[in-house]
Amino acid sequence: MLGSAIAAMAGGVLVVGPALLALAGALRSRGAARSAAALPWNWRLSLNSALLYTLAFNLTFFIQELFLVLPKALTPGLRPTLFHNNHAWQGEHPLAALFQGGGAVATAIVACFCAWRLRHARGGTHLRLFLIWMAYCGWLMALPQVAIGALSAGSDLGMAMGYLQWSPATRLVAAALALAAIPVAALSLLGPLLALADAPERIAGPGARTRFVFLCATLPALLGTLLTLPFRVPREWIEVALLPAWVALFGLVWIQAGAWRVADAQARGDAVPPASTLRLALAVAALLAVFQLLLRPGVAFY
Template sequence: MSPYAQPILITSLATTIAAPILLGLIGLWRSRTASSEPASPAGPWRWQRTLHSGLLYALCFSLIFFIQELFLVVPKALTPGLRATLYHNNHNWTGDNPLAHLFQGTGALAIALTALGFVVWLRSRPPRTATWRLFAIWMAFHGFFQSLPQIVVGAVLPQNDVGMAFGYLQLTDASKFVAGLIALVVIAAIAIRFVAPLLALAQDPAEIATPGRRSGFIFRIATLPALLALPLIIAMRVPGSVDQVAIVPVAEFVIGLFWIQASAWCASYRLHETVTAPRSSWGPLIAVAALLLIFQTVLRPGIAFF
């Protein structure tokens, strides 16, 4: 373990838990002491929108995880002396080649680039429907928040995927420490940047007209859906060890959604046009069911790449 393990741990807890909680408490106090509320009502709670977002969150988590594992397997399968197997919640390989350790970093790189691709889509030609807008948002979110935390963990644990790549590249402990600190700052900055596109999903400006209403809207469109999606995500990943099944989705929820929820009250936003509301959640539900079936019947036994 790295000699910088304790500073990284303390900084991680401060950055991902303590800081967003403090920011959220400030927002709560500001909301309660606001002098006035707008005259127009915020409208009813649209439960269908919450369910819709939760299904897409679960779908995108598993798609991003699959992309990561696929790009961990394919480079190894193309390397002489290595044979790799892809599973629903992990991968494995046999044989020996020094490049195997370097290729432990290709999965995180692949999903980070995937996230950037969806960010470009959202910025250049944002989808007009809430379904595709949420799909793009959650694909970008999971791409970033399944990759960046691996840099922090890899800075401390050499046996972590990214830690193995760091070892192959012969990075010093100090270099890995700096990389971990930079990743923590980027994590917080990116999480806050997700608030604006989520607020843009509001059907009525009154829904997000005050700090309190912005926090409530983010809770209904992002935080609660992500929490409700966790059982679906875990169902796709069982059976397996705790780190394979539960730790990754729960840690991602804490690292990403804490900042998004905490910063909602002070976020700047612009409503360019009204996004078409989802008419039905059958599409995302069928997609999640199909992916669950594929994970548990096709990928769970393992697919060998030779």
Template sequence: MTTIVLLLIAIGVVPLIVGIVRLRRDPAAIDRRAIAASTILAALAFNLTFFWQEIWLVLPKAMTPGLHPILYHNDHDWTGTAPIVELLQGTGAISTLVSGIAFLFIARRATRPTARLFAWWMAFEGFFQSASQFAIGALIPGNDVGRALTWLGMSNASRGMLLPIVGILMAKASQALVRIDRPAILLPAALSILLIIPFRVPRDPIEVVLIPIVVHLIGTGWVMLGASFTPVKAPPVQGRPALALPFAALLAILLVFQCILRPGIAF
């Protein structure tokens, strides 16, 4: 636990503090509608990305002889054994990274405010859900990425070399994001956790809350730091993001998570 706390301070708290200190305060009034839209879309993007990860943790196992995975809304499980099963624990983190890259390109080309903000948050979640797993897996062998690295036979020294690579990834991702746009992020990233919790229960309370806190702490820290160094290149999108449609989508996905995925779908 001490290792994780120190890691979060190093890759989450420190970038956040430095970014806040370096950024100039915006004298403009707070746009409550923009904050509300960003909060809803952040929660929507977190849950969709997390589910995307779960799908790609399940599908490779479903295609592996001897394994019978079960898809849940906040966990995954399987029966049976196969020599490659530990390696397949890393497929979820890779899939979220691919999602982040894909939505980064979509955000660059989006012209409508809701579409761009949604794609921006999907890219954010893709990059930082994967990066946080790789960073923790470099030090903790028990998480999904850590188990895959153990299967690959990586030594402690090799794992340690992974951390600066993850740091470079987060720095480049944050620069790419803030070149597209600088939406309200600090308050929405925090408030969205309250909207994410209903998607993750029932489970141990610490696990329900800890993962979104870790992802948003790390992601917000690096984006704030990136914003303090990187100019915005893309022209601002005209108009304001919608509220009703994203909120309706969030409620619909919550029903899917709790009514369909919560009992589990066996493959």
């Protein structure tokens, strides 16, 4: 009963809702002016967005695992170790199960902070785009875990829910609220995303906004998901790919489907310096080196 209800809600949130929103946008865009199509696209922005997404995803994952480890490191009898794609611990303590909820809480808090900071950001395109991706990854890494935890007692949040002795009804309500929050969180980032446009013509109509979001966010996030895989190997491929896939897809379907609706966005983007791509690529390479050379062997917190 619980599994069927959550599966139905997930299908509505992740498939039916975005499909209906995209259909409404397609109908609205018929016959609209296509002035943005005449503007040459700056592919450097797409590549930089992909690199920033890669940084944001892996930093968010590191924050999640770090805050799964730190509470255990401060608990007598527990000896945790942080890895590049997981964490583990030795010893036993009743609070260990509760602490499994710390990672999702931490990423959600970081996401909320980045979203708040984004509202007050006065920096250029790259800073705002990085804050967008940090907020996105934080929310989309945390919220689906609530629904998963309601179904699986062995998952991180499932263990925390078990410690708190949540009833099936409580788990169902938590899953429903988390799933409902996914489109709210994703769509809240559309305004800041569209504001990255460097010319009003790029976001002047429903079709133009849909195109801009695809080239600035959707396509880069998919590419960034592929770039994330080397950070997570070696491990079973389902573990390597599953988390990056759900983080990218669960929110992107709403962002892409709803791009046409934000008619009041104002273009406030700036030029993308040619050297910025190299700097971002070096930052991604440096973070990959930290993951594979330092974290992969394991960092003991005891």
